[in-house]
Each structure stands twice: as structure tokens, then as C-alpha cells.
Amino acid sequence: MLTILFDGIAYGMLLFILAVGLSVTMGLMNFINLAHGAFAMVGGYITVLLMQRYDVPFLLCLPVAFLGVALLGAVLERTLYRPMYSKPHLDQVLFSIGLTFMAVAAMDYFMTSSQQIIQLPEWLKGRTEIGQGHWMLGMGHYRLFIIAICAALTVGLQYILARTRFGSRLRASVDDQRVAAGLGINVNVVFLLTFAVGSGLAGLGGALGAEVLGMDPSFPLKNMIYFLIVVAVGGTSSITGPLLAALLLGIADVAGKYFIPGFGAFIVYFLMIVILIWRPQGLFVRKGGKA
């Protein structure tokens, strides 16, 4: 029982890291970026390549994946994404689906379509068990590691958004671009940095999730739906909304797959539809915020 809960939390945390960048671009910059999964895939492949070809230790790969994807995100933001900000949502959706198609086909071409496997270091492979019988809690070390990293990142992000000068600039730029620019905030740079960090987080999530979710060229198509569910259910106006949504989704998914094996994914979709009919703006919406 507790093991399922634990695995669910770990999965949810992973989903949160993958989806939080999406939530930021969508909620704060009002851009629906369906290519977010592709950034996560790039992060995963950076890790796979570094570890397989150059024997780079796993811990070192994580920051490299983050920085590499953040850089890629920054370049793409400047060249391709910026003209799309003012377009209607439908155009943005189609544009980013197009990018995803390209990324999937390109990965297929360069890396073959087979699934890539990551060799975890020894100290992350074990499993600790606490308690007895029905209430036994089995914690995989790697999942514990994921939870720790994600918790740290969540606290960090929340701090940056709520307490630092950059956070307040970002929120100002989102609320009203023109006024923010008039106050001397360089809106373009703020958006560029935000987009880069969001993409970088996706890359980090991809690197962390390569072992759990599996890494092959169809990764963005398979997992994008989950990211979108997290964002749609969690609402896009805060960090805590997507976090709780991701945890809920993770636990529901793991528990569903465990108790009713055939209908695991079914439960997640059903839950999402019910929640969205009940609270169309997402579960956790800031009262009085901009719709």
C-alpha cells in the first residue's frame, strides 16, 4: 500500500518537473507549447549519449542536460517562438506540433527508433524497506533521489517567483507587457530567460525520467498528454497548482495500474475530464487572477 503511494509520489514529482516549464510558458507567457515534450526528450538523449559514449558520471549529466536544453530553448525562443506570441492559440498549437513532429523524426534518423537504456550508478540501484506486512514501505533509492531533487527544485522555484526581483519582474511582464516595458523592464529578456529555464527543467526532467519512463523517439508524443493534463488540471497561475495536480495524477496512475491493470490510463483520463468539467479553469486557481 505505502509502496504504491511512494511510487506514485515519485512519479508525480517527476511529472511536475517535466511539466512545470510548460505551466510557466502557458500560464505566464500565454503560449501553448506542445513541443515541450521534445525539449524533455533532448535532455534525455543528452544524458544517454554522454553516459554511453563518453562515460560521464550520471550526476554530472544532469546539469549538462539542464544547461544544454536551456541553451537550445533560448536559441529557439529568439528565432522561432517570439513571432508566435501574438498569434492565436490554434496557430501556436499547430506550430508546436509541427516542431514536435520534426524533433521526433530527426531523433529517429540520428539515434534509431530503439529504446535507450541508462545504467544507473550502484548507489542509486538499491531499495530500502521499512515496516512489516501490509504496511511495508519499499523505497527504491532512485525514486528517493528523484523526490529529493524535485522537492528542492520546487522550493527553489517558488522562492524565485515569489521573493526575488526577477520573479516580480516576470509577474509584472505577464500581467501587462506594455506597462512593464514602460517601467523599464526588458520584457523580451525576461521572457527569454523564463523560456530557457522552463525548457532546461524539461531537459532535466527528461534526463531524470529516462530510466523510469523509457527514452525513445516517440517520447514527446507519448508523454506530452500527461504534461498537458498536469497543467490543465493544476491551473497555470501558480507553482503549487501543477505540483498538487502532478502528485494526484502520479498517485492515481500508479494506483490505477496496480489495482486495475487493464484500465490504468483510463482512470487518468476519466479523472481529468471529471475535474475539468467540475472546475474548468483547473483545480487550484488564484482568486481574482487574470483568466
Place this chain on the structure above:
Amino acid sequence: MKNATQALHDLQRWKIWEPALWLLALASPWLLGDHALIINEIAIVALFAVSLDLILGYAGIVSLGHAAFFGMGAYAAALFAKLVMPDPLVGLAFATVVATLLGAVCSLTIMRGTDLTRLMVTMGVAMILMELANKLDITGGADGLQGVVMGPLLGRFEFDLYGRTAAWYSITVLLVLFVLARRLVHSPLGGTLKALRDNRLRAMAIGIPVTARLALIYTIAAGVAGAAGALLAQTTSFASVDVFAFDRSADLMLLLVIGGTGWLYGGVAGAIVFKLLQDWISSITPQYWTFWIGLFLVALMLIGRERLTRPWTWFGGQKK
């Protein structure tokens, strides 16, 4: 100067090229006999696109899960032929009714929330149906529904291996439903749809029952999509979980945007362009054709459809 009634009537009058186009379409399986299979496919996709255009182009409802109704129609038609009777026309009617009912139920889910909510909910419905088709015994699971035998059309015309009968059948159904859809969007009802697409608040203020109209058009569009799905299942004698796939909904949106929304011929044109493009590129690079489709899509969105179809505006300064 013409008065307003006159102008509105002019807008909905059949243009000279329209009957010519349809005559050409009906003659195409005979003229291009070798390509009857792809003509059949184009007709089905075109009907599906017309259905999406009804809700996206005329009522402004975004949907990434329109394949739900397509798949429902396909499975309904296949199961009907297998279990009840093999007559295609009765099966088509049955499938359309089933998809319409599903559409009526699902129209409850698209009333509230933002575009994002709607995208997610429609996609979720398609995914749930896909899971069901995958798991239930009656639908044959992941292998698809096999052993569907179709009877001859109108009791006389057998479906042949070259797909000529199938092509004629699909084009005729497309034509009938297209004319009905055309009539619908040019009626006063269609006018109210466009009004609420452009400004829902004002539409409500002048007394248009917004919710009822949205539900109505969504239900109708679901029925049309179901008919398209039924055509696919009947002409291929097969239905698989693939009919619910996310790719199908995404491709559909793509081809509709290529052809242009809010213009019924946009779906038809998009279907022709997209299918031929897909056929052509995948014959060159079978595995990587999605890359070129993606590139095309990105370019289309960045440049804008208006400018892409008018090359003479590419050069010569932007007007401010």
C-alpha cells in the same frame, strides 16, 4: 447598390464552378481508375474535415479529439455489419446515429473553460474510447475488428478490389452531406453560429441561445464525423484502435488549417493537398515523412497562410 437580403442570397448561391467540381469528383474514379483507393481515402478524410470545420471554423470550438466520433462511427458500422446485417447504407445510418448520440453526450463537456480545457477534454474522450476499444472483447482489442463482410451496395454493386465502388460510394456520401452542411451554414442558424464564434458575449446579448447552439452544432458535427468513420470501416472491411489515435485528430486539424477554416471547401482542399503530399513524401522517405510535414507546418504558421498562398506579397516592404 444591392440590399442586404440580396447580398446574403448571393453569398449562398451555388457558384458555376461548384457543380463542375463535383461532376469532376464523381467522374474521378472512372478517369483515374488506378488511383481509386486513394480517391476513396481523400473523400473520407474530406468528409471528416468538413465535420471539424463545422465546429472549428463556424462555431470556434477547438478540438484535438475529433477522432472520437470518427472511431465511434467506424466501430459502430463494422460491428453492425458483423452482427446485424451487412447492408452498407443501413450500417451507415446506424453508425451516424450512434456517433450523433455520443456527440450529444460529449457536447456537455465542451461548454465551459478555456481553449486549453477544451483541447484536453476532447482529447481525453478520444483516449478513453481508444482504451475501451483496446480492452473490450467485442471490439477485438489491439488486433482490430476482423471478419467484417460488407454486402453489395443497394443490393447490386459489389465492393471490388480496386476500390471503384468504394470511391463512388464515399464521394456520393460526401456530396450529400456536404450539400446539407452548406445549407446549414448559410441558414440563419449558421449565421448565429458565426456570430457566437466571433463574440460570444454579444451573441448572448442579442438573444442567441449560445449553449444550445454549441451543443447542436457539436452533435451534428459528431454525426458527420461518424459517417466518415463508417465509410472507412465499410470500404476497408476493418476497424482498429488506430481510428481513435491522437495523430488522426492532429492531422485533421492540420489539413483543415492548410485548406482554411470557416469555408467548407477548405476541408476538401486540405484533404486533397494533405493526402497527396503524404502519399508523395512517404513514397520518398517512408520513415521520416513526419519531419517534412512538421517543417511544412512550422513554415506555414510562421509565415502565415495568407502570405504563403500569395507569393507576390513576399517581397516589397511591409505595410505599416
